[in-house]
Structure formats: C-alpha cells, structure tokens
Amino acid sequence: MSKNGIKEVAKRANVSIATVSRVLNGSAVVSEETKQRVAAVIDELNYMPHAIGRALVTHKTNLLGVILPDVHSEFFSELIRGIDQAARERSYHIIVSSTHSNKKEIESMLNVMQGGHVDGLIIMSPHISAEGVLKRLSLLSNLVFVNSYTNGAKFVSVSIDNFNGAYQMVEHLIGHGYDRIAIIKGEESNFDARERFNGYLQALKKNRIHRIPELEIGGNFTEESGYEGMMKILKLKTKPSALFCANDSMALGALRAMHEKDIIVPGEIALAGFDDVPSARYVLPALTSVHVPIYEMGTIAVKHLLDGVKAMDGMKGIKKVLTTSIVIRESCGCSLKSDEEVSEMA
Amino acid sequence: MSKNGIKEVAKRANVSIATVSRVLNGSAVVSEETKQRVAAVIDELNYMPHAIGRALVTHKTNLLGVILPDVHSEFFSELIRGIDQAARERSYHIIVSSTHSNKKEIESMLNVMQGGHVDGLIIMSPHISAEGVLKRLSLLSNLVFVNSYTNGAKFVSVSIDNFNGAYQMVEHLIGHGYDRIAIIKGEESNFDARERFNGYLQALKKNRIHRIPELEIGGNFTEESGYEGMMKILKLKTKPSALFCANDSMALGALRAMHEKDIIVPGEIALAGFDDVPSARYVLPALTSVHVPIYEMGTIAVKHLLDGVKAMDGMKGIKKVLTTSIVIRESCGCSLKSDEEVSEMA
DNA sequence: AACGGCAATGTAAACGTTTACATCACCGTT
DNA sequence: AACGGTGATGTAAACGTTTACATTGCCGTT
Incomplete structure (x- = not known):
C-alpha cells in the first residue's frame, strides 16, 4: 500500500527521478549498471508511469x-x-x-x-x-x-x-432488361443517400430511361422504412420490374414486404441493395448489393x-x-438469366 | 493565434487564475460582477479548460x-x-x-x-x-x-x-416432439459456450433423453464453423430431427449448409440459435433464438x-x-400447423 | 599541472489546472 | 475605537511527469 510513483522508484534505486524517466523512455544514456538497478525496482514495485502526468508535459495522449x-x-x-x-x-x-x-x-x-x-x-x-x-x-x-x-x-x-456504386448497380439492373426501376432513397439530408440517388439518376439518364417520380420513394435507411416504401410501391397501378434500395436495411424491409404479399423475387420484381451487410448473404433470395470497404x-x-x-x-x-464493387447474388435475377436464354433459344 | 489558456483569461479579466477556475467550476462564491466579466472573456477567447491539466490534480478523467x-x-x-x-x-x-x-x-x-x-x-x-x-x-x-x-x-x-436460456430453448424443442437434438457448441474455453452447453445437457437429462456424442459438434461461434458443423451432421447415418446452435452466427451457417443440401427447415430438421441477432428476423425461415439483453x-x-x-x-x-427469453419464430417448427407451405423454387 | 571533453547523473522549471490557506476591505458590535 | 466576522479574491503548492541545463568526476592531452 506504500506510495507508488516515479519518486518512490527513484528513492529505492538511489537515483534522481530524471534518471528513472530516462530508463523508462530510453531517452538518454544511462550506465548499464544503473539501468539494471532501476529496472529491478520498477519491476518490484509494479510501477506504471502515470499517463496523465506524462501527457501534460509531452502533449501527447x-x-x-x-x-x-x-x-x-x-x-x-x-x-x-x-x-x-x-x-x-x-x-x-x-x-x-x-x-x-x-x-x-x-x-x-x-x-x-x-x-x-x-x-x-x-x-x-x-x-x-x-x-x-x-x-x-x-x-x-x-x-x-x-x-x-x-x-x-x-x-x-x-x-x-457512393455515386459509382449506385450507378453500376443500376446499370446492372438495366442490363437485365428491366426498364421500370424503382428506388427507395435515404434522407435528403444524408450525404451518402444523396450521392447514391445521383448515381441512380445518372444511370437512367445514360441509358435514356426517363425518371418516373412515383417510383422514387423516400426512406430513412431503416428496415421499417424499406418495408413501408415497398408497400407504397405495391399500391401502384403499374408496378416496377426492379427495385434499387439505397441501403441493405431498406432492401431487407422491402423483401419482407414482398414475401408478405407473395411477390416472387426476382421473378416479378428484382431487388438490389447497397452496403453488403452480412445478412445480405443469408436472406432468400440472397441479396445482390454494393460492397463497401x-x-x-x-x-x-x-x-x-x-x-x-x-x-x-x-x-x-x-x-x-x-x-465500391457490386456483388451479384440472386435477388437481381442473375440466376434466372440462363433459364431465359435457354428458353429463348428453344 | 495568441496564447490561450486559463492564464490568458485571467489576465484579460483582471483576476487571478484561481478566480477563473472558480467561475469555471462554480466551486466557490464569486461576485456576480466578476463572474460576468470572466464569462465574457471565456466566451470571447473560446476558451476550453485543458482536460489533462485538470485531470492531473483532480484525479478524474x-x-x-x-x-x-x-x-x-x-x-x-x-x-x-x-x-x-x-x-x-x-x-x-x-x-x-x-x-x-x-x-x-x-x-x-x-x-x-x-x-x-x-x-x-x-x-x-x-x-x-x-x-x-x-x-x-x-x-x-x-x-x-x-x-x-x-x-x-x-x-x-x-x-x-446462458444456462437457463439454453435450457429453455432445448426444452422448447423437446416439446415439439424432437428426440434427436444435435448441438453445435462454442469453444471449450469460452465461458458463454460452456454454460450454454450445460443448459443443453440439463434439458436432455430432465427429459430423460440420452446424450448422443456424435450429435455434439464442436464450433467456435463463427458462421463458418456452423456451416462446417452442419456438413458433418449431414454425413451421419441417422440425422437429428432438430439442431440447437450455441449462437446465431453458427445457426446462420448451419442454415446456409442446409439450404445448399436442400434440407427443408424446419420440416426435416428444426433449428434454433442463441443471441437473437438482428439477422435472425430476416432469414428464411426466420430463426427461433434466445434473446439476450x-x-x-x-x-x-x-x-x-x-x-x-x-x-x-x-x-x-x-x-x-x-x-434471457426465448423468441419463437419459424425455424423451430412452430408455424408448421396452419401456415402456408414453403414454396419450392427448384 | 592544467585543461578540454565526455559520460553519467542531478536540479529545477515547465505543463495547466485545483484548492488550502492567506489576505484584504468592509461592516456591524461592543 | 478596537475587534471579529464575512465575503471576495489572490498566492502558491501540488498533481506526476519530461527535459533543458548544470554539475560532477574522470581520462587523455599538452
């Protein structure tokens, strides 16, 4: 229970605190003998330099x-x-x-x-x-x-x-032949969300597909908002052929909504997300998503x-x-593609 | 860019640093007038007390x-x-x-x-x-x-x-009528894992079901080990009717393995996990698990x-x-009675 | 013999606060 | 008029280190 600090170490080793500090930091030459002696005391007392005291003078924490x-x-x-x-x-x-x-x-x-x-x-x-x-x-x-x-x-x-991730993913969907591609966005104030939405828009534009306002649904990156967004979409007279969600949580929510309403994914509506969260791998169908490092x-x-x-x-x-890189799984319809091609040939 | 510290504040307010400290902490009576003056300077300089200096004397960080x-x-x-x-x-x-x-x-x-x-x-x-x-x-x-x-x-x-969570879950499985209940365990050295395994054993014992060593599979709480554990199980001559995994990650891995091998869950093998991670809700079938607060x-x-x-x-x-509390979803077989059959997509 | 240089160590200031104690002016008592 | 109390403020030590600078003793030169 005795006092324990650099002073105590110094006293017991018969040196000044400066010397103790020096062996502690190896900051200057100390004779081998003293070094040993001090080290021994440090060990014996189980002494640990006090970080706060040190930080005060070094300005480093x-x-x-x-x-x-x-x-x-x-x-x-x-x-x-x-x-x-x-x-x-x-x-x-x-x-x-x-x-x-x-x-x-x-x-x-x-x-x-x-x-x-x-x-x-x-x-x-x-x-x-x-x-x-x-x-x-x-x-x-x-x-x-x-x-x-x-x-x-x-x-x-x-x-x-964010921009290119979204852009590439939407282009991928377009490549599938989907022409009515809905999006569930993140909040307007969210930087990531804005960029991803821009990527979506740009991909449409490059492919001469017109924006359809009723297919641009608001969301807030929560699973719940994805679920609700999907419900809105399902009330439309003409449904989209694919849905891109600005993050995976919302895609998961949308997926849940589609399961409930017996919509077949990707058969009736294809789906893609963004973030590549661990869960994306385990849902059925496995979620195609944009991987972010x-x-x-x-x-x-x-x-x-x-x-x-x-x-x-x-x-x-x-x-x-x-x-970013897009990781293709089942929800975008890639596993269906070969079937289609086969039937087309037949 | 001038010096900025309690001293500067004191100087500008024409008081001692002690007084500044006092208005900072409200630790002693300071005349209303001085208080105002000091506060004004603090605001003007945008002064923030230096936490390290303070910590050194107060011994509180x-x-x-x-x-x-x-x-x-x-x-x-x-x-x-x-x-x-x-x-x-x-x-x-x-x-x-x-x-x-x-x-x-x-x-x-x-x-x-x-x-x-x-x-x-x-x-x-x-x-x-x-x-x-x-x-x-x-x-x-x-x-x-x-x-x-x-x-x-x-x-x-x-x-x-851990013990009772596992105990209750296994009893729940037994209640379904499953008699060959496998387990994928965590590492022997892991405290949680040991307790959960003990709960499993106790539940079997209470219900007069004998341990079957080949149904007690090692794992290490990773998704991968769950997958591999399941693969081992699927090689057995007589398969279990239910599987309890010591955590959800492993349950997810086991589920993936079963999907791959076209085993119907819970039809052929029922499944339950532990932890109630978010993903548990979104997999198909939704994973029955033990919720931990x-x-x-x-x-x-x-x-x-x-x-x-x-x-x-x-x-x-x-x-x-x-x-803990067990949360019942689909993977244990509870919904099999009236719910629509799992649609096959083969 | 005197000295410069060097290696090893000690001394004390500094870091930015808090706080026990001292000081001071003022006021009400007696 | 002297005194004690009180409210407001200042002084300086302390917290546990690092480090610039000073000191010491020794050795090799000249």
Whole structure:
C-alpha cells in the first residue's frame, strides 16, 4: 500500500527521478549498471508511469477520438474495427462516441475531445457538412472526416464512392432488361443517400430511361422504412420490374414486404441493395448489393491521421475515395438469366 | 493565434487564475460582477479548460475503459451502445479496445488503462477468468466484469443467464416432439459456450433423453464453423430431427449448409440459435433464438461502475445475472400447423 | 599541472489546472 | 475605537511527469 510513483522508484534505486524517466523512455544514456538497478525496482514495485502526468508535459495522449452517428450498427462496428486495428498498430487507443447526428451533441463531443485528451479526431457526420462541424474548431489539423460532405477542399476526408456504386448497380439492373426501376432513397439530408440517388439518376439518364417520380420513394435507411416504401410501391397501378434500395436495411424491409404479399423475387420484381451487410448473404433470395470497404475506410482514416500529418500541413486537403464493387447474388435475377436464354433459344 | 489558456483569461479579466477556475467550476462564491466579466472573456477567447491539466490534480478523467474481445460484432456493437448511452448520461466518455482474446493484449490494455487515463474499467473476457486477468491489477475497485467467469466472489460482474436460456430453448424443442437434438457448441474455453452447453445437457437429462456424442459438434461461434458443423451432421447415418446452435452466427451457417443440401427447415430438421441477432428476423425461415439483453447489460455495467462505487467498497462482490427469453419464430417448427407451405423454387 | 571533453547523473522549471490557506476591505458590535 | 466576522479574491503548492541545463568526476592531452 506504500506510495507508488516515479519518486518512490527513484528513492529505492538511489537515483534522481530524471534518471528513472530516462530508463523508462530510453531517452538518454544511462550506465548499464544503473539501468539494471532501476529496472529491478520498477519491476518490484509494479510501477506504471502515470499517463496523465506524462501527457501534460509531452502533449501527447496516444488517444484518438472517434465521433460517429449511431445509425446502422453493422456499418458502425465494422468501421470501429478498422480504426481500432490501425490505431493499435501505432500503439494508439480510441475514444468512441456516438452523437445520434445531433448537432449539439457533436459540438459537445468536440469540446470534450479538444481538451487535450486526444491527439486526433476521426469524424463521421453524414448529416452535417464539415464546415458546419468546424465552426468552433480551432485545430484544423489532426482531423479526418469519414464519409462526410467536405465541401471546402481544405479538409482530409476518406469516403466511399457512393455515386459509382449506385450507378453500376443500376446499370446492372438495366442490363437485365428491366426498364421500370424503382428506388427507395435515404434522407435528403444524408450525404451518402444523396450521392447514391445521383448515381441512380445518372444511370437512367445514360441509358435514356426517363425518371418516373412515383417510383422514387423516400426512406430513412431503416428496415421499417424499406418495408413501408415497398408497400407504397405495391399500391401502384403499374408496378416496377426492379427495385434499387439505397441501403441493405431498406432492401431487407422491402423483401419482407414482398414475401408478405407473395411477390416472387426476382421473378416479378428484382431487388438490389447497397452496403453488403452480412445478412445480405443469408436472406432468400440472397441479396445482390454494393460492397463497401468499411474496414479499410477505418484503417485509411487512421493512416492519414497519424502517418500523414507532416505531409499535409498546408491547407491543401486530401480527399480519398474508396471504390465500391457490386456483388451479384440472386435477388437481381442473375440466376434466372440462363433459364431465359435457354428458353429463348428453344 | 495568441496564447490561450486559463492564464490568458485571467489576465484579460483582471483576476487571478484561481478566480477563473472558480467561475469555471462554480466551486466557490464569486461576485456576480466578476463572474460576468470572466464569462465574457471565456466566451470571447473560446476558451476550453485543458482536460489533462485538470485531470492531473483532480484525479478524474471522466473516461471509462472498455475492454472487449472482438468476436461477434453484432453483440459487440450493441454492448457498446448500451455502455456509451449510460456513460454519456453521467457525462463520461468511453475508451474502447478489443483484445482479440489474447492474454498478452489484455495485460497490455490493462496497463494503458491503469495509467490514470480512465476512472473505471469494464472488461469482457470470455476466455480468461477474472482472477487470471487480475494478476497484476492493483485497483481491485472500479472494475466491472461483463459476461466473464468470475470465480472468486470478490468481483463485480454482470452477465446473462446462458444456462437457463439454453435450457429453455432445448426444452422448447423437446416439446415439439424432437428426440434427436444435435448441438453445435462454442469453444471449450469460452465461458458463454460452456454454460450454454450445460443448459443443453440439463434439458436432455430432465427429459430423460440420452446424450448422443456424435450429435455434439464442436464450433467456435463463427458462421463458418456452423456451416462446417452442419456438413458433418449431414454425413451421419441417422440425422437429428432438430439442431440447437450455441449462437446465431453458427445457426446462420448451419442454415446456409442446409439450404445448399436442400434440407427443408424446419420440416426435416428444426433449428434454433442463441443471441437473437438482428439477422435472425430476416432469414428464411426466420430463426427461433434466445434473446439476450445486451444493451441493458451495458447500461447496468456502467451503473454498477459509476453509481454503486460507494455501496460496495468491501470485498463482498456483486454478481448480476440478466434473464434471457426465448423468441419463437419459424425455424423451430412452430408455424408448421396452419401456415402456408414453403414454396419450392427448384 | 592544467585543461578540454565526455559520460553519467542531478536540479529545477515547465505543463495547466485545483484548492488550502492567506489576505484584504468592509461592516456591524461592543 | 478596537475587534471579529464575512465575503471576495489572490498566492502558491501540488498533481506526476519530461527535459533543458548544470554539475560532477574522470581520462587523455599538452
């Protein structure tokens, strides 16, 4: 129960605290003999340097702040995995906080994180633009945005190619011959959602298919909203031949609605989602979706934050966009295709 | 870009730093006039107290450490949600770290966390007993175990009732009339897995059903191991009439295997899992599973850690066990009586 | 013999706060 | 008029480290 600190170690080893600090950090030459003696005492006392005291003088905490909205948990946890992995490789740890996309919460978080507790910050803020977040932020550096709308060019951001993911998927559907392709969108305020919708529109345009307003349904990325969106669609006089959902949760909801109404997927209506969540593999029919490299996004964000600090101290800004890839399963109708071809030939 | 700190504030407001500190914390009487003046300067400078400096003297960081294995991410993220929510209500933030169940990693984490960075620790360590973890741990207090094997009675722990969850589920299967009930287990070293297996055994015993060794398959809580386990089962001469998997991931894997081999679930083999992950709702047939209150487990752990500190300074120890409930869906065969037959798409 | 250089270690300031204690002015008692 | 109490504020030590600078002793040169 005795006092335990660098002073105690110093006393017992008959050296000054400076020397103890030196052997602790290997920061200067210490004679082999003293080194041994100090190490022995450290071991004996089970002494651990006090991180706070150290941080006060070094201005380094080896902690990284991560601010996330709490939505879709599969995405969230995968991102954390990536961040944590990359962080620990550099012997950093992470402080996570979810903001529920509440602007005030974000500011409060930023404050906490400012107080010197973290050496850097990774922010994912799909609803609020980088500039909005940065209003009160003085530490323009040591900040990386993930999947957020960074309008000014002066930020570092890592995001996925929502636009092309959606574009390619819709083109794939068009390739199947579907001409009435519905979409269940995300919220207007959500950055990802907007981009994905744009990809959808562009694919239609490139293929000279006109937009049909009644096939553009609102949603909010929840399973529930997918279910409800589908129900709306099923009330239309002419139904679409395919449906693209702006994320997998909504696609799952839509699928549930179709099962209930005995719509055969993809026979009557083909379906595709976005995110490639684990569940996509297990539903029936397995869901065709756009794969996004979430884990990599996390590791890259950390890399930018910790490794690239020196490289970009100017106000250039870096914008890294990760490519997506479509993964074909059953729900888009690909397994039917060969049948059709066969029958056509016959 | 001028210096910015409590000193600067003090200077501009023509008071001592002590007074600034006092208005910051409301810790002592300050005249209304001074209070206003200081507040104005703080606002003008956009001053934020430096958390590290403060922590050094108060010995409080308002940070909570959370150590988790990285396995099954749905569980993981839900637990974090609960912890984070409860923490922020008490204006705490959390430091998360996953250990990959590596004993050395755990120790390293404990060290980091010891250094004064956190005010308390929540540990989930299904593979290593509390005493093992605590070897080098001096701060017996401010420590809560989640879903871990705390053999000594001197710890605070929160866990779920694995035994009874499994017991009830297997009894439910028996109630259906199934007599050959297979199990895909988790790893022997995993606490949850052991308890769930014990529940299975006990249910059989109570109902005078003999264990059949070839129906007790090893697994490791991954989807893959469920798939492989099922493949083993399907090679048996006499197949089981039902399968209980020690977690949902494995059940999902088993389901995939059965789909591939055109086994009808639950017609030919009924299926039940454990954890009630979100995906359980969306697979076909929807998976019957044991619901565990993960989120609540997180909030309760925090509650114990932060609210109950005074209550238990002795070495009594607290052991809170949260009850589980079985949620019946289609995979166990409950809907077979009147529901429409599973349409075949072969 | 005096000195410069070097290796090993000690001294003390600094980091940004909080807080026990001291100080001070003022006011009401006696 | 002297005093004690009180409310407002200042002073300085403390928290546990790191590190620039100072000190010491020794050795090899000249």
